[in-house]
Amino acid sequence: MKMKYTIYILLLLFTFNTYAQEFKKSDPKDMALFPQRNEIRDVRKISGIWKFKKDTDNKGIEEKWFNGLEKYRQIAVPGSWNEQFTDMREYRDWAWYETEMFIPSAWKGERIFIRIGEASYAAKVWINGKAVGMHEGAHLPFAFDISSFVKWDTKNRLSIQVENIYKDDRMPSGAFSSTNISDYDYFPYAGLNRDVWVYAVPAEAYVKDITVKPSFKGKKGVLDVTIEKEGRISGGKIIITGNGGQVEKRIKFSDNLANISIEIPDVRLWSPDDPYLYEVKVILGDKKNTIDMYSLKTGVRTVSVDKNHILLNGKPVFLKGFGKHEDFPIYGGGINYPVLVADFELMKWTGANSFRTSNYPYDEEYYNMADREGIMIIGETPAVGMFTTNDTTQLLKNEARCKQYLQEMILRDKNHPSVIMWSLANEPTEKGRRPEGDISKEYAYKMFADYMQTAKELDPTRLVMYMGSFTSPSEWFDLADVVCINRFYGWYQENGRIGSGVKLFSKELDELHAKYNKPIMVTEFGAGAIAGMHAVQPEMFTEEYQVELIKAYLDEAKTKDFVTGMHVWNFADFKTNQSIIRLGGYNLKGVFTRDRRPKAAAHYLRSVWKK
Ligand code: GCB
Numbered sequence: 001m002k003m004k005y006t007i008y009i010l011l012l013l014f015t016f017n018t019y020a021q022e023f024k025k026s027d028p029k030d031m032a033l034f035p036q037r038n039e040i041r042d043v044r045k046i047s048g049i050w051k052f053k054k055d056t057d058n059k060g061i062e063e064k065w066f067n068g069l070e071k072y073r074q075i076a077v078p079g080s081w082n083e084q085f086t087d088m089r090e091y092r093d094w095a096w097y098e099t100e101m102f103i104p105s106a107w108k109g110e111r112i113f114i115r116i117g118e119a120s121y122a123a124k125v126w127i128n129g130k131a132v133g134m135h136e137g138a139h140l141p142f143a144f145d146i147s148s149f150v151k152w153d154t155k156n157r158l159s160i161q162v163e164n165i166y167k168d169d170r171m172p173s174g175a176f177s178s179t180n181i182s183d184y185d186y187f188p189y190a191g192l193n194r195d196v197w198v199y200a201v202p203a204e205a206y207v208k209d210i211t212v213k214p215s216f217k218g219k220k221g222v223l224d225v226t227i228e229k230e231g232r233i234s235g236g237k238i239i240i241t242g243n244g245g246q247v248e249k250r251i252k253f254s255d256n257l258a259n260i261s262i263e264i265p266d267v268r269l270w271s272p273d274d275p276y277l278y279e280v281k282v283i284l285g286d287k288k289n290t291i292d293m294y295s296l297k298t299g300v301r302t303v304s305v306d307k308n309h310i311l312l313n314g315k316p317v318f319l320k321g322f323g324k325h326e327d328f329p330i331y332g333g334g335i336n337y338p339v340l341v342a343d344f345e346l347m348k349w350t351g352a353n354s355f356r357t358s359n360y361p362y363d364e365e366y367y368n369m370a371d372r373e374g375i376m377i378i379g380e381t382p383a384v385g386m387f388t389t390n391d392t393t394q395l396l397k398n399e400a401r402c403k404q405y406l407q408e409m410i411l412r413d414k415n416h417p418s419v420i421m422w423s424l425a426n427e428p429t430e431k432g433r434r435p436e437g438d439i440s441k442e443y444a445y446k447m448f449a450d451y452m453q454t455a456k457e458l459d460p461t462r463l464v465m466y467m468g469s470f471t472s473p474s475e476w477f478d479l480a481d482v483v484c485i486n487r488f489y490g491w492y493q494e495n496g497r498i499g500s501g502v503k504l505f506s507k508e509l510d511e512l513h514a515k516y517n518k519p520i521m522v523t524e525f526g527a528g529a530i531a532g533m534h535a536v537q538p539e540m541f542t543e544e545y546q547v548e549l550i551k552a553y554l555d556e557a558k559t560k561d562f563v564t565g566m567h568v569w570n571f572a573d574f575k576t577n578q579s580i581i582r583l584g585g586y587n588l589k590g591v592f593t594r595d596r597r598p599k600a601a602a603h604y605l606r607s608v609w610k611k
Contacts, residue, residue, distance in 0.1 A: 023124055026134070026143060029208060031140075031408075032208065034364055041199065048076075051097070052096065053096045056094070069159075077196060078192055079191065080120070095190075096159060099158050100158070101198060108152060110200035112200050113201070114158070114198050116192065120139070121137070126160075130149055168394055171386070181578070184384045185587060189333030204231050206229065208230050210226070210282055215461075216313075226258070237249060238262065240278055242279060247262055272376065277299050302461075305519055307562070310564045318565060320609050323524055324570065326360075335365065340363070341369075346596060351606055351610035352609060356377070356378040358426060358467075390438055390439040406424065414459060422463070422465070423484070424466045427472055429472050430473050441475075464481055465480040465481055465484045466480060482520070482521050483516050483521070485508075486524035487505055491549065506560075509562075522566050524569035525553045526549065528546070529543045529599055551608075554608060571592060
């Protein structure tokens with residue numbers, strides 16, 4: 001009798017095991033270093049044309065679509081699904097991606113990872129029908145160790161289920177009503193918007209993360225480097241190369257960590273005028289054997305503030321530039337190299353020296369380009385629309401999500417000299433926009449203070465701030481290094497009246513500076529313009545009105561020493577939710593059109609910023 005039960009239980013366990021799939025959450029540390037090919041490591045990009053299938057009722061898992069898609073269509077990866085298909089513009093539910101990949105036999109015995117550049121909004125991953133893991137949160141990469149899933153000398157099937165559904169604990173969370181596809185002002189592009197890679201690192205030991213904190217005193221540069229490794233190896237070396245010199249030091253690990261401070265004599269600082277990059281190479285091994293190697297490029301520069309300015313390398317710097325979006329016809333939010341290159345070209349053509357990755361972290365290549373081109377970046381998390389309920393359980397979930405974003409963004413982007421500040425949220429508010437109503441001011445302040453503090457602890461070398469709208473509580477500026485405001489006087493307020501709009505703008509700037517005694521940056525200002533629409537006397541939506549408004553704001557800002565930067569909203573027209581204030585489903589505040597033709601405002605900016 002006993003025996004019979006044991007067999008039943010074993011059978012039950014076995015059946016459960018075959019059907020129940022466990023998805024472990026990705027470990028952010030696995031994506032800290034971008035995949036690299038060098039003397040030791042190898043990488044394969046597996047993006048391309050993949051198989052694709054809608055799963056409107058989320059039946060795919062039950063029907064085991066991870067064993068191979070039937071009746072599929074084809075999709076480009078990277079790219080959003082919204083504009084690739086005629087029936088999926090507003091589709092936000094489940095969909096499946098599938099491709100086949102060969103893992104080179106030279107990688108046998110190595111540790112193999114997959115890195116997915118991003119999945120909007122959540123993804124589950126299978127290899128050869130076996131559940132590998134999951135990740136929630138758009139715009140940031142995730143990686144898994146897939147060594148035990150890989151088949152050799154034959155093809156491997158990769159399946160990814162993606163969905164972009166509204167949920168209150170997501171950030172940004174979603175729509176007010178069924179007629180709106182988003183409650184934020186950009187299109188919620190869905191799918192695999194960035195590249196996918198597989199790569200190998202030595203199984204014996206490998207470099208897992210490198211954090212470089214630069215500083216300098218006089219002519220002497222200092223790099224405080226923290227190296228994290230995995231595997232049984234106790235030491236190695238670090239080599240810093242640049243400016244005609246080389247510094248080499250031995251490193252010793254304790255508990256997989258090594259900290260080392262390296263001096264660079266006669267340092268060449270990174271700045272927009274001279275975006276000089278040093279190579280930091282970490283080698284694991286001893287004198288005879290090299291086990292692993294990773295190298296990255298970084299710059300030596302510091303960022304700080306006084307009461308009126310942002311200081312780069314101790315000197316005031318004025319930020320001229322734009323808020324942007326990852327948005328282009330057909331690609332949607334998908335990475336598109338020619339557009340990326342053209343955008344840097346056009347930003348430089350206008351004389352801009354900076355941009356904000358509004359309203360989420362962008363593809364890694366934006367930061368690499370900016371490092372080399374000397375363009376400064378305000379890196380922003382996807383936290384748009386914080387505090388929209390008085391339900392504290394819900395708020396705690398949102399807070400956890402925001403902190404996850406912060407951790408992932410800083411892990412990924414920390415070594416880029418171009419990133420000088422972190423924006424923790426766009427236009428957060430303590431005001432409840434949902435029927436549940438508001439939370440208390442004190443509760444919201446405490447929560448936001450804790451969030452800002454987390455950023456400072458994760459990265460004490462950069463400035464932190466949030467982008468304040470009219471409805472953001474201004475007391476929170478207490479917590480920020482720079483007072484950043486998005487203002488649209490002469491557009492949403494004082495419609496058609498640039499003169500009176502700018503008076504209000506000027507008054508508010510003075511009041512804010514008197515109250516907080518901190519530098520102020522205008523992180524959004526601008527006007528919508530339909531390319532080709534003109535008027536003798538500037539009227540809203542004409543190119544002339546856009547020029548006049550931008551000119552009036554820039555002229556006013558020039559009269560105030562404490563304004564440390566002006567970012568025009570937006571670099572280019574971009575797709576949005578449909579609404580009566582979004583003609584054709586576009587926000588038309590770009591100084592370039594969505595396909596990057598200049599409006600008169602782009603020429604105007606060039607005439608002032610290039611001087
Ligand atoms: C803002 C938001 C941005 C919008 C912009 C606008 O303040 O930060 O997401 O696109 O206004 O054009 O209304």
